[in-house]
Amino acid sequence: MRGDPQVSEAKEGQEPSSGAAFLGAEVRTWRLRAELSQRELGLRANYGQQYVAKVEAGERLASAEFADACDQVFGTPGTFARLRKRASQHGYPDWFVPYVQLERQAVSILDYSATLIMGMLQTAEYARAVFQAAHPRDSVDRIDARVARRLQRREVMEREAPPLLWCVLSEACLRTEVGGREVVRAQLTHLLAEAESPHITLQVLPSTAGAPPVPGSFTVLTFDDGPNVVYTDTATAGQTIDSPAEVETATARYDRIRASALAPDKSLAVIRSLMEEYTR
Numbered sequence: 001m002r003g004d005p006q007v008s009e010a011k012e013g014q015e016p017s018s019g020a021a022f023l024g025a026e027v028r029t030w031r032l033r034a035e036l037s038q039r040e041l042g043l044r045a046n047y048g049q050q051y052v053a054k055v056e057a058g059e060r061l062a063s064a065e066f067a068d069a070c071d072q073v074f075g076t077p078g079t080f081a082r083l084r085k086r087a088s089q090h091g092y093p094d095w096f097v098p099y100v101q102l103e104r105q106a107v108s109i110l111d112y113s114a115t116l117i118m119g120m121l122q123t124a125e126y127a128r129a130v131f132q133a134a135h136p137r138d139s140v141d142r143i144d145a146r147v148a149r150r151l152q153r154r155e156v157m158e159r160e161a162p163p164l165l166w167c168v169l170s171e172a173c174l175r176t177e178v179g180g181r182e183v184v185r186a187q188l189t190h191l192l193a194e195a196e197s198p199h200i201t202l203q204v205l206p207s208t209a210g211a212p213p214v215p216g217s218f219t220v221l222t223f224d225d226g227p228n229v230v231y232t233d234t235a236t237a238g239q240t241i242d243s244p245a246e247v248e249t250a251t252a253r254y255d256r257i258r259a260s261a262l263a264p265d266k267s268l269a270v271i272r273s274l275m276e277e278y279t280r
Contacts, residue, residue, distance in 0.1 A: 019087030020145065021058025023067075026083055028056040030074045045069035060141045061087060092149060095237040099221075102229055102240065104156055106221040108164040112205075112257050113173050114217040117187065120153045121167060121194060126187040127151070129179030157199060168203045168254075168261050170212070174274055185278035188271050195268055203261035204270045212260070213253040220251055 031041050031052075038056070039049040045066055054060040062070075067084035071077055092100055103109065103120075111118045116130060124147055131138070131146045138146075157165060169191075177184055195202045205212065219231045229242045230250040241247065262270065 019092075020055075020061040023062055023080075023083050023087040024056040024058040026080070027052070027062065027070060030070065030076070031056075034074060036073075041070075041073065044073045054141070059139065061145050093237070095239075098240045099219075099231045099238065100153065102221050103153065105223060106163045107224050108166065108222045110220040110222070110251075110254050111165070111167045112212075112214070112218055112254060113167060113169045114212070114215070115170070115173050115176070116178065116217070117169060117173055117191070118167055118217070118219070119150050120156070120165070121191060122150060123183070123187050123190045124151060125183045126178055129183055133178075157197070162199045164199055164201070166201045166203075166258070168205050168257050169267075170205045171207045171270070174204065174271065181278045185275055188275035188278065191271055192268060192275070195264075195271075201264055202267055202271070203258060203264055204267040205257060205261045206270070209260045213256050214250075218250060218254075220247065220254055
């Protein structure tokens with residue numbers, strides 16, 4: 001290996017904005033060191049020049065096969081495969097990375113979904129509709145990458161000892177036709193299936209419960225050794241807050257929301273009834 005692949009030309013200037021951009025910068029650095037054009041690298045890796053260009057520009061996350069091919073071409077056994085895995089796991093906006101890391105360590109995830117179903121419980125098509133609405137000018141590849149990262153968060157619940165996931169869903173978010181009736185029906189079916197897990201509890205906050213203590217969605221993460229944190233969304237980003245006073249306030253508000261919600265069994269009956277409405 002000729003030098004450390006973690007030190008790239010991209011880092012001499014502006015830091016890449018995403019995992020895909022970081023990986024693309026590394027591909028470009030090693031390609032230039034090997035004195036190859038994009039077309040020549042594409043030929044050796046069995047990809048077209050346009051594909052290589054998109055990868056290097058960070059417009060497309062390199063496939064696992066392309067990463068393996070780069071390791072063969074550049075003589076870097078496993079390096080690009082590892083970078084690609086890291087990029088796919090950490091290609092989140094900078095402001096969301098702290099939350100994702102903490103989510104993986106939490107012993108409980110307490111979520112209130114006010115307008116949209118929380119990301120970890122979304123189906124691929126529901127998530128796709130959410131991202132298309134939020135990022136209407138994104139390419140199909142970028143939307144696909146966003147959806148893939150969101151679905152990866154489910155791995156937290158697939159561990160041998162997963163956290164307790166307790167989600168209170170406002171009735172309004174269950175009735176919002178995200179992606180159309182078929183997408184919503186499949187999403188509600190997915191919620192019912194997820195609720196069969198002993199690690200997941202769902203409650204519905206009915207519209208008759210009146211105004212909730214907070215107007216928007218938020219999540220409280222708890223840990224064995226603390227400190228607990230609260231995550232809230234804004235119009236442009238999100239915040240992970242570890243201030244004890246603010247976490248205590250958020251936790252108290254979550255408890256009030258949970259107390260106003262329907263019992264878990266009645267909640268599942270509501271979700272099932274709504275699912276049947278979308279089936280008609």
